[in-house]
Amino acid sequence: MTLCQLFLQPDAAYACISELGELGIVQFRDLNPNVNSFQRKFVNEVRRCEEMERKLRFLETEIKKDELPIYDPEDNPDAPKPREMIDLEATFEKLDHELKEINTNADALLRNFNELTELKHNLQMTQGFFDEAQAHPVGVLEDMAGEREIELGGQTTATAGMKLGFITGVIPRERMVTFERMLWRVCRGNVFVKQADIPDLIEDPLTGEKVHKTVFVVFFQGEQLKNRVQKICEGFRANIYPCPENPHERRELAMGVMTRLDDLTVVLSQTQDHRQRVLAATSRNLRTWQIKVKKIKAIYHTMNMFNNDVARKCFIAECWAPVSELDRIQLALRKGSEASGGGTVSSVLNRMITREQPPTHHKLNKFTQGFQNLVDAYGVATYREINPMPFVLITFPFLFAVMFGDAGHGLIVSVFALWMVIKERSLKDKWRTQEVWTIFFGGRYIILLMGLFSIYTGLIYNDVFSKSLNIFGSSWRVKFGDEILNRRDIDTVQLEPTPYNYSGTREYQQMYSGTPYPFGLDPIWQVSENKITFTNSVKMKFAIIIGIIQMGFGVFLSLWNHLHFNHRYAIYLEFLPQIIFLACIFFYLIILIFYKWTHFDGLVSTQAPSLLIQLINMILLSYPTEPESSRTFYSGQRGVQTALIIFAVICIPWMLLGKPIYRIIMNKRRANRGVVLDVDLRDTDTDDILDDDHLHQQHHQTEVEMSEVWVEQGIHTIEYFLGCISHTASYLRLWALSLAHAQLSEVLWQMVLHIGLSTNGYAGSILTFLVFMPWSCLTVFILLLMEGLSAFLHALRLHWVEFQSKFYKGEGYPFIPFSFRLLLDEVPIEG
Numbered sequence: 001m002t003l004c005q006l007f008l009q010p011d012a013a014y015a016c017i018s019e020l021g022e023l024g025i026v027q028f029r030d031l032n033p034n035v036n037s038f039q040r041k042f043v044n045e046v047r048r049c050e051e052m053e054r055k056l057r058f059l060e061t062e063i064k065k066d067e068l069p070i071y072d073p074e075d076n077p078d079a080p081k082p083r084e085m086i087d088l089e090a091t092f093e094k095l096d097h098e099l100k101e102i103n104t105n106a107d108a109l110l111r112n113f114n115e116l117t118e119l120k121h122n123l124q125m126t127q128g129f130f131d132e133a134q135a136h137p138v139g140v141l142e143d144m145a146g147e148r149e150i151e152l153g154g155q156t157t158a159t160a161g162m163k164l165g166f167i168t169g170v171i172p173r174e175r176m177v178t179f180e181r182m183l184w185r186v187c188r189g190n191v192f193v194k195q196a197d198i199p200d201l202i203e204d205p206l207t208g209e210k211v212h213k214t215v216f217v218v219f220f221q222g223e224q225l226k227n228r229v230q231k232i233c234e235g236f237r238a239n240i241y242p243c244p245e246n247p248h249e250r251r252e253l254a255m256g257v258m259t260r261l262d263d264l265t266v267v268l269s270q271t272q273d274h275r276q277r278v279l280a281a282t283s284r285n286l287r288t289w290q291i292k293v294k295k296i297k298a299i300y301h302t303m304n305m306f307n308n309d310v311a312r313k314c315f316i317a318e319c320w321a322p323v324s325e326l327d328r329i330q331l332a333l334r335k336g337s338e339a340s341g342g343g344t345v346s347s348v349l350n351r352m353i354t355r356e357q358p359p360t361h362h363k364l365n366k367f368t369q370g371f372q373n374l375v376d377a378y379g380v381a382t383y384r385e386i387n388p389m390p391f392v393l394i395t396f397p398f399l400f401a402v403m404f405g406d407a408g409h410g411l412i413v414s415v416f417a418l419w420m421v422i423k424e425r426s427l428k429d430k431w432r433t434q435e436v437w438t439i440f441f442g443g444r445y446i447i448l449l450m451g452l453f454s455i456y457t458g459l460i461y462n463d464v465f466s467k468s469l470n471i472f473g474s475s476w477r478v479k480f481g482d483e484i485l486n487r488r489d490i491d492t493v494q495l496e497p498t499p500y501n502y503s504g505t506r507e508y509q510q511m512y513s514g515t516p517y518p519f520g521l522d523p524i525w526q527v528s529e530n531k532i533t534f535t536n537s538v539k540m541k542f543a544i545i546i547g548i549i550q551m552g553f554g555v556f557l558s559l560w561n562h563l564h565f566n567h568r569y570a571i572y573l574e575f576l577p578q579i580i581f582l583a584c585i586f587f588y589l590i591i592l593i594f595y596k597w598t599h600f601d602g603l604v605s606t607q608a609p610s611l612l613i614q615l616i617n618m619i620l621l622s623y624p625t626e627p628e629s630s631r632t633f634y635s636g637q638r639g640v641q642t643a644l645i646i647f648a649v650i651c652i653p654w655m656l657l658g659k660p661i662y663r664i665i666m667n668k669r670r671a672n673r674g675v676v677l678d679v680d681l682r683d684t685d686t687d688d689i690l691d692d693d694h695l696h697q698q699h700h701q702t703e704v705e706m707s708e709v710w711v712e713q714g715i716h717t718i719e720y721f722l723g724c725i726s727h728t729a730s731y732l733r734l735w736a737l738s739l740a741h742a743q744l745s746e747v748l749w750q751m752v753l754h755i756g757l758s759t760n761g762y763a764g765s766i767l768t769f770l771v772f773m774p775w776s777c778l779t780v781f782i783l784l785l786m787e788g789l790s791a792f793l794h795a796l797r798l799h800w801v802e803f804q805s806k807f808y809k810g811e812g813y814p815f816i817p818f819s820f821r822l823l824l825d826e827v828p829i830e831g
Contacts, residue, residue: 001324001358001383001815007319007348008306009337013315016336016347017818018079019301023332024819027320027359030305034588040304049297055092056290062099063283067277073288079820080294088292095282102278106271113264114203116257117172118213119241121253125196126168126243127213130250164192167229171238172204173212181216186228192219217243239249287305291824297461298823304794310534318352320815328350350405350739358383361815369395370446378800384559390802395550395803396795400547401453401789403737406745408465409783417448427695450792460520461535461738465779466745468526475517513628530728532739539735541593547731548586548800551724555579561807577651578806582724584644584651589615595633598619609633618645660709667706718741727802733794741787748778 008016020026032040049389064069171179176195183550194217201210216238218229233240244250307316308746321329325350335348360381364372371393381387401410420427421444431437440447462468517523525531555578562570592611600608609631617623618641632638752775756768804810816822 001320001354001361001386002319002323003349003352003354004319004326004329004356005349005352006315006319008315008317008333009340009347010313012316012337012340012347013306014082014299014302015340016333017302018295019332019336019339020329021079021295021298021302021818021820021823022326023325024817024821025325026329027815027817028305029318029320031307031311031316031318037304042300042304043275045085045300046297046304048085049293049300052089052092052293052515052782053290053297054097055292056286059092059279059282060286060290061098061277061488062103063286066279068276068279068283070283070286076820076824077288077291079299080292084195088289092289095163095278099275101280102271102275106268106275108376109264109268109271110203113268115239115241115259116264118202118239118263119259120254121213122168122170122215122241123201123243123250123257124569125198126217127247127250127254128195128196128307129217130178130247147297160338160340162662164221165226166217166219166243167233167240168215168217168243168457169233169238169240170202170213170215171233173214173235174664175238176216177234177239179216182232182236183229186232187220187225190220190225191229193217194219194570217374221529235504294823295820298818298820303816310632319818322361331643336409338728357812359815362384362389368446370443371396373442374446374799376814378804378808380812380814382809382812384564385809385812386557386559386564386807388799388808391553391557392799393449397449398457398800399451399452399546399734399798400795401457402543402734403794404450404741404788405457405461405738406463406465406741406783407455407743409779410456410458412451412780412784413447413454413788414451417451418443420444421448427480450788461523461742461744462526464744465750466519466742468523471521474522474524476516476522535742536735536739539738540732543731543734544728545590547728547735547798548582550798550803550805551585551727552579554803555582558807565755569659569662574655577655577658578720581648581651581721584648585619587730588644588725590643592633599633607631608748610788617641621645652717655720656713659713660706663706663709723805730802731798733798737787737791737794741783741791744787745779745783748775749781752778 006016037043060070178824180193180195183193196215198213199216202213203210220226220229230240242253244253303315305317309316324749330349333349337346360383362372364383368389372387372389374396375381375387375389375392404410420441424441424444427441458464459469519536527533528534557577558578559571559575562568562575589611590612596608596611621642623638752771753768756771760766761768
């Protein structure tokens with residue numbers, strides 16, 4: 001990476017930045033960090049772009065509301081020229097105004113249509129009320145008199161000759177009961193209410209929601225009751241409609257309403273067709289317009305970070321760029337200058353010399369991007385620091401598979417990931433708003449490798465849905481006297497390392513053919529009583545071996561960092577004590593594990609020393625005299641282990657004191673060179689150069705720096721040497737999670753699916769069919785999702801803490817280029 005300075009002519013700056021955006025290999029620096037966003041040169045252009053984006057969002061919302069398809073452009077449109085921005089604004093303003101006008105007119109027409117619909121139902125229902133009143137002339141008066149009699153406690157009043165007024169309207173059905181109760185209480189029983197439910201759903205004119213409604217007629221006497229009824233109707237948001245008293249007028253009003261409804265239906269249909277045509281034409285160009293506006297906004301947002309040199313009449317920009325891409329950048333600048341119409345002076349690119357740390361740039365593809373995200377989640381690599389991603393690409397799915405080792409489960413995971421990989425083009429934009437799906441799809445290649453490695457480790461463990469595959473035939477035979485029993489003749493066996501065993505009075509012999517099982521674990525262990533004892537021992541030792549090898553590899557990777565950054569002192573004062581300490585204790589432990597496997601067979605296995613006791617005796621330099629505790633692997637073991645412990649202990653002060661002492665010596669050398677230089681300057685009659693206060697300040701700063709070095713080195717030393725022990729124990733999670741996964745899988749098989757498989761006849765087939773669904777659901781949700789997530793997090797922790805802490809600092813910041821491709825992948829651009 002190199003820091004570059006660009007000199008851009010004002011007329012060509014827009015086109016040059018557009019070309020660099022298409023290239024996507026330049027990261028611009030903000031040269032106006034103290035300038036407010038609203039005080040920058042192109043803030044008006046950015047605001048215009050935001051206004052265009054608002055209008056496009058409105059158009060997109062309307063298109064989606066009508067469920068019209070939005071077509072993606074076949075080609076990536078170029079950023080429009082600045083003068084084309086006016087045409088785009090005019091087009092968007094015209095569409096925005098036209099669509100808003102259509103919506104306003106359509107809303108008014110629809111509101112009028114809904115009101116007329118309610119009026120139609122109101123006239124039909126009230127006509128029925130009045131027809132009933134004409135058929136029974138005194139019915140209404142008798143009902144009202146009866147209600148009045150109840151209100152007055154049995155006293156009656158004369159109602160003959162009384163003229164009643166009425167109000168009709170429509171109210172939501174759920175409010176009708178409360179409405180009647182309120183009328184009764186407020187009017188003290190002096191009103192009479194008739195109601196009828198509208199059978200169809202009616203769209204409310206105010207809210208636009210379709211609800212069940214009821215037509216009501218309230219009869220009353222006098223203006224005072226009329227005002228009360230009207231206020232109650234307003235409080236319950238009932239729609240009141242006029243209803244003439246004359247039957248002839250009611251019929252004429254009903255006929256006029258029907259005519260107006262027919263006319264409104266035609267007008268609404270034409271309005272909707274016109275809206276559809278406008279939106280259909282807009283949907284064909286919407287994505288293209290959105291891309292163009294985003295590019296314009298990004299260009300002006302980038303140009304706001306430039307300095308405007310008034311004297312030279314040019315823009316000055318600074319950017320980080322890969323050295324290998326400088327020729328392409330020069331070509332893009334030349335192309336941008338030509339596209340802007342040319343000029344007397346072309347754009348200039350200068351490389352700058354700086355001590356500032358450049359951003360970290362990794363060349364990635366869709367396969368490696370997911371693994372790099374895992375590393376960057378811990379911390380972005382310091383510039384030119386070794387990147388763990390190429391190693392994590394293999395070790396991460398492998399450690400996951402060690403904990404998830406089941407070939408059947410790994411096959412399901414692989415098929416799911418392979419489906420995402422094959423269909424990635426069609427699935428890329430599908431369910432993009434679903435966060436969980438986005439995580440799975442982004443890590444599809446990680447999931448694929450995790451599944452493939454799980455198949456491999458599952459075959460090593462010979463574990464397929466908690467069952468073993470007897471592909472090559474077991475190497476074990478069980479013999480009772482002279483008869484050799486096959487697998488079908490026995491339920492369980494106790495596999496012992498000794499060649500002979502006795503049970504009661506009948507002798508049986510477990511014979512081992514001498515030829516190991518060609519690949520993976522012998523299937524006979526699946527039915528053995530001591531299966532867990534054997535597999536635990538093997539998996540525990542393998543977990544320790546894998547962990548120590550990975551930690552040692554991490555320490556060796558730190559050597560590459562020291563060599564690249566030319567930290568020669570760190571090789572002798574950090575790398576050597578670290579690797580010697582790790583080799584003296586932990587590499588030696590690996591040697592003892594392999595030595596025990598290769599030198600103690602079944603005949604002498606009971607005489608093999610305990611690895612744990614040997615390691616404790618080695619660290620404590622205590623060798624008991626008891627026969628069982630005093631066993632050793634080889635002659636002279638005590639002397640070798642004592643020497644290794646001495647070397648390991650020497651490494652602690654070596655690492656603790658080496659770097660600080662080296663810094664003290666180097667500071668003294670610099671101070672001596674500085675004093676000699678000052679004396680020479682005094683001889684040249686420059687007495688004011690050497691300032692006592694300045695020397696005192698430098699001396700105080702040196703003391704502060706050295707105190708920080710002592711503290712930092714002490715923490716680093718304690719962390720490393722204690723971490724070697726704790727990190728080695730931490731790798732035992734490989735064994736623990738593998739055991740948990742295998743046992744959960746076996747429990748699901750025995751307690752669920754085995755119920756159906758163990759039943760004979762048709763009942764067994766039906767029962768197997770019934771229990772298969774619960775078994776498969778539990779397998780997916782518990783063993784694949786929950787156990788898979790657990791193994792994923794543990795593998796991630798082993799890489800972040802145990803592996804990367806040995807060599808990786810992660811104190812850099814990422815290279816984020818100005819790229820239209822990243823912009824269109826929903827990278828936000830701030831105005």
